[in-house]
Amino acid sequence: MNIQQLEYIVALDQHRHFVQAAEHCFVTQPTLSMMIKKLEEELNVKIFDRTKQPIVPTAIGRQLIDQARVLLREARRLEEMAKQYNGDLSGELHIGVIPTIASYLLPAFVQSFIQEHPAIRLRVSEMITERIIRELKMGNLDVGIVASAADEATLREIPLYRERFFAFVSEATALFDKQYILPTEIDPNELWLLEEGHCFRTQIQSLCELSKNSPSGNSFQYRSGSIETLIRMVERSGGVTIIPELAMLDLSEDRKKFIRSFQAPVPAREVGLVVNREQVKMHLIDLLRSTIQRVVPHLPSDEALQVL
Amino acid sequence: MNIQQLEYIVALDQHRHFVQAAEHCFVTQPTLSMMIKKLEEELNVKIFDRTKQPIVPTAIGRQLIDQARVLLREARRLEEMAKQYNGDLSGELHIGVIPTIASYLLPAFVQSFIQEHPAIRLRVSEMITERIIRELKMGNLDVGIVASAADEATLREIPLYRERFFAFVSEATALFDKQYILPTEIDPNELWLLEEGHCFRTQIQSLCELSKNSPSGNSFQYRSGSIETLIRMVERSGGVTIIPELAMLDLSEDRKKFIRSFQAPVPAREVGLVVNREQVKMHLIDLLRSTIQRVVPHLPSDEALQVL
DNA sequence: CCTTTGTATAGACATAGCCTATAACCACAG
DNA sequence: CTGTGGTTATAGGCTATGTCTATACAAAGG
Incomplete structure (x- = not known):
């Protein structure tokens, strides 16, 4: 068993195809075949089921491949330690x-x-x-x-x-006329949020749930995957959304007119x-x-x- | 880098001596020297300081050797997984x-x-x-x-x-005349204990501290490293000690006369x-x-x- | 200064890993 | 049933690598 052979089985598991896996390893297909066969013989275990197409690992093969990944990771760690000692910035x-x-x-x-x-x-x-x-x-x-x-x-x-939060408000809202706003002044029904899973969404929820006036489960609420989309929603359908500072800085001058800062302490x-x-x-x-x-x-x- | 080379540096770290390490790996000393040199060249790192005698790893060498051990352990794990799958009982x-x-x-x-x-x-x-x-x-x-x-x-x-605990008592103690004894009846000043670190000692302490009459720090207290020694101390100097069931079963008939059981619930x-x-x-x-x-x-x- | 102890180098040899060429296998179309 | 395309396995030759023996080199001790 050697490290190379482990790289081969991991590559074959990724590609499920001898030719492609061989290319990925910069060797020819026969080399890959032989080395994998050799490893299988040494361990006395069929790692891949070649009767299927595309090829699949056997049950025990799965385990061995996972373990091979662990081993390869540790090998890379070792090389990395030496590299870093040499001040090698590659x-x-x-x-x-x-x-x-x-x-x-x-x-x-x-x-x-x-x-x-x-x-x-x-x-x-x-x-x-x-x-x-x-x-x-x-x-x-x-x-x-x-x-x-x-x-x-x-x-x-x-x-x-650290980056501050800013509100992006539509002309239609009461907030538009204010210079500084408070989280409590935001109507949760008007607030556009990112979809579940984004920590930015969670942070805004905790910011606005402080005001405890979010009945939830009312009317229509679209959850977007990007801040850019939220801004567009506000522009077209009204309401308000909250964006981080770097997103704010990136806006065009036209759009910056709809930005409102929070009163101190500014959420960030x-x-x-x-x-x-x-x-x-x-x-x-x-x-x-x-x-x-x-x-x-x-x-x-x-x-x-x-x-x- | 290959697994063999890692075994070499680990062996050399263990033996701090090329000839001995080479023997340990079943290769000749030149082979070991060359392979280690090769690895050092590949990683561009001096792993061992050969100016000292016996040889010592360099600072970075220490790290690399430790990482090599991790890697070798994972390698053995992989082989073990295959072996076990083969029902190989070796x-x-x-x-x-x-x-x-x-x-x-x-x-x-x-x-x-x-x-x-x-x-x-x-x-x-x-x-x-x-x-x-x-x-x-x-x-x-x-x-x-x-x-x-x-x-x-x-x-x-x-x-x-599970094994029960038994008391081994000297003829000189009051306990000798009882058929069944209670932990509370044991005088801590007469009780011989193993030295610190043994879990058996801790268990007996918790058993007898239930009775809360151990003033501790009194007179002479020898702490032994083996149960056999405790028994001898009782035989020669009197007092009592507590031993586990397998130790009790192992005693000669003569010695078994000094064994007393605990009353139920029997400590175990x-x-x-x-x-x-x-x-x-x-x-x-x-x-x-x-x-x-x-x-x-x-x-x-x-x-x-x-x-x- | 020579011996002892320990490590490195040199040269020879076997083999492991790689390549190219080709065989074998399999599914599917004709 | 047979040819074809796609895929993996085998064969034979080449090179690099790991190993050995023999020996050089280095450092410490008498």
Whole structure:
């Protein structure tokens, strides 16, 4: 058994196809066939059922492939430790970002980052906090960018910046005429929210449920997957929505007319990196942190914030 | 990097000596030297400081060796999974046993076990519960034999048998003339105990502290490391000690005259196996369990027991 | 300064892993 | 029943890698 063979069975499990898996491993199909056969003989176990098309792992094969993944992850960790010791700023950095941050933060720093560190291959996936936490724990993700992650013992949080919340109000609402507004002044029936699962939704709920006047279950309520959509809903159908500061800064001048600030203490969220405590790519992650902090406009003024 | 090389650095870390480590790996010293050098070149890291004698790992070397151990453990796990699937009853079973069980249980089953399963290499280490738990978690031990282990989330307990406690009393004590005794009747000043760390000591303390008449810190108190020694102390210096059932059964007829039973509910302890939840050698451990349960005399009568 | 003890290097050999070419298998169309 | 396309397995040759023996080199001790 060797590490290579384990990579082969994991690749074959991914592709369920010898030719494709072989390409993925940069070897020919016969090589892959032979090596897998050899491993199967050594372990005296049929890992793949080749009678089916596409190929499927056997029951025991599933277990072995999963274990192979564990082993390969540990192998990469070892290599990463050596690399980092050498101050080697190369490698892959797999980042998970929540949607309400991704759209506005990524354009701001990705370009700078890949220019400054051309040897780092950046892989960004958009996913909700819950999944980021899960993937971090499984070791499929190097770092997450979230807004106030749950305190997990195995994870570590690194604060990046705070961003305030702003209301985007339609001309039709009473709020439009105010200069500063209070969360309690928002009519829950007029409030557009993201769909379930987004932590930004949860935060706004807790902000507005403080006012306890949300009867819920009334009239029509559309739940959107993106902040941009919420803004459009307000523009066309009236009402109000709440957006984070980076989203606000991104608006056109025309749209900014519909922005209203909250009265102090201004509701805000804390954006930070989350990493597994055992993470060995801390060097790379530190580069990420400093790039983000340099690129993001210095948002939080000295005013009182209410961090949700 | 390959698995072999990792075994080499782990072996060299153990032996701190190329020739010995090479022997341990069944290769020649030049082979070991070359392979380690090769790994060091590949990772671009000096793993061992050869200027010292004996050789020592460098700082980064330490980390890499630890990670190599993790990797090797996962590799063995993988092989073990395949073996078990094949119903292969071979392999190594590393058992940790607490001292107060080891002396009396091991002679009873080890012989049977190795005869019934000659392909299993048994490795037994005597250690206190605390260390057994630690080694199980680190994966250095396959299974532990303990008396009521703490409930650790990552471990699983498998009950084996219950054994009662008995008092071994000197002729000089008042207890000698009684047929059945109560824990409260034992004078703590006359009671011989094992040294700190033994769970059997703790259990007896909790049994006798119920009677709350242990002023402690009085006169001379010798703490022994073995039950056999406690018995000798009673024989020579008087007083009383408490021993588990298997130890009692092992006594000569002469000595059994000094044994007194407790009144019901008879204090007892529950002996069981402890394994890591992720343990893949469950098949082997099941064989161990059935051999032990067959060999150990059926101890607990139907009488009421007070399991400590 | 030579011996002892320990590690590194050199050169030879076997083999493990890879490649190309091709066989074998299987489903399906004609 | 047979040919064809898609897929995996086998064969034979080449190279790189891991291993060995023999020996050089280095450091410490008498």
